[in-house]
Amino acid sequence: MNKINRDERRDFILKSAKIAGVTFCGCIMGSLITACDKDEEIAAPPMPTGDFPVIKIADYPALAAPGGFMMTKLKYKDGSPANSGNNVFIFRIDQSSFATLDTICLHKSAPVNIVGGVLTCDLHAAKFDSATGAITDHGFAGEDFPPLRIFPNEFDAETGELKIKI
């Protein structure tokens, strides 16, 4: 477990107050700093691990050629579900680039499926661009709403692995 010492804690409190634009009276700030002078160790918050889901493209024949696509669930390396257990779309754009998108419509949270090769919301039939997530047709939604969420990704051509930053 990471530990931080009292000087780091003191600096952290002072910097946090500055960043937050908080003005403490002298007695409050003094007591906070005094509390830091007690040489107790506290646990630092966990750091992001960058432990993103990775798939090997060779394991998915649907993604073998540009224009290929699939819908799948992803897991982190510890086995926990990514994207709250919802599916993710993966489209192969060309030899070295992929689009990875959410399958949940941000209008009323309905699932989006591929109908006739087009991303289409199950509830109000809105349609989305598979490369950008942009709305191309609002269907029966009757109002504007955000595009499909795009997840950044990195493809390693040497290993054939696609890392989805979800």
Ligand code: FES
């Ligand atoms: S829930 Fe998707 S368009 Fe309404």
